[in-house]
Amino acid sequence: xxxxxxxxxxxxxxxxxxxxxxxxxxxxxxxxxxxxxxxxxxxxxxxxxxxxxxxxxxxxxxxxxxxxxxxxxxxxxxxxxxxxxxxxxxxxxxxxxxxxxxxxxxxxxxxxxxxxxxxxxxxxxxxxxxxxxxxxxxxxxxxxxxxxxxxxxxxxxxxxxxxxxxxxxxxxxxxxxxxxxxxxxxxxxxxxxxxxxxxxxxxxxxxxxxxxxxxxxxxxxxxx
Ligand SMILES: *[C@@H]1O[C@H](CO)[C@@H](O)[C@H](O)[C@H]1NC(C)=O
Ligand SMILES: *[C@@H]1O[C@H](CO)[C@@H](O)[C@H](O)[C@H]1NC(C)=O
Numbered sequence: 001x002x003x004x005x006x007x008x009x010x011x012x013x014x015x016x017x018x019x020x021x022x023x024x025x026x027x028x029x030x031x032x033x034x035x036x037x038x039x040x041x042x043x044x045x046x047x048x049x050x051x052x053x054x055x056x057x058x059x060x061x062x063x064x065x066x067x068x069x070x071x072x073x074x075x076x077x078x079x080x081x082x083x084x085x086x087x088x089x090x091x092x093x094x095x096x097x098x099x100x101x102x103x104x105x106x107x108x109x110x111x112x113x114x115x116x117x118x119x120x121x122x123x124x125x126x127x128x129x130x131x132x133x134x135x136x137x138x139x140x141x142x143x144x145x146x147x148x149x150x151x152x153x154x155x156x157x158x159x160x161x162x163x164x165x166x167x168x169x170x171x172x173x174x175x176x177x178x179x180x181x182x183x184x185x186x187x188x189x190x191x192x193x194x195x196x197x198x199x200x201x202x203x204x205x206x207x208x209x210x211x212x213x214x215x216x217x218x219x220x221x222x223x224x
Pocket of ligand 1: 075076077078
């Protein structure tokens, strides 16, 4: 739903947002962590979701933890780069730099360990009606070093996915991540078989519309 609702935003809309900040260390030191429990766009209650971020010599490591999960709902017929966002996923949108991005990586993982990865070209920064919105799929994520590991704990109502995102996708050479500045946002979708396709949406930095593609809301991330 959100992909279509997002396109209703008027081209003239000007968004300015106050966004949160995450400082993330080298993985050898630990992880920078955030927790969110706010829905998109109203900021209402949402299942607790944690994200941990650190950097290694060659990659960003992102650990997504979905707490209070009731459905673990995915479509088993879906594979790499399919529309897994119609069901339940956790997501990171990633841009190296400090500006509100027009182009960024969209990474998603579902409870079945299936991933979606694409660079998005969104020149309006808000997915405005009548403006370009293009998706450049990363066709061979494993060959590129983009991978996930997923563990479900149905008794604890938790699922955790850890993603490895190569720094080279953002032209950060090996060993050069420290001191770099990023814009990121983290998202989760919640939907059950009996409520499909109407999703509950959640975000670290909730946009003001039921769309994830509003980049002025991306938070600040610093690799320290
Ligand atoms: C899963 O996807 C397939 C293929 O698109 C579709 O036929 C099927 O209805 C979907 N299942 C669910 C549970 O949505
Ligand atoms: C998940 O997918 C990755 C590739 O992205 C694979 O390496 C891993 O073995 C898969 N399985 C689990 C349980 O994480």
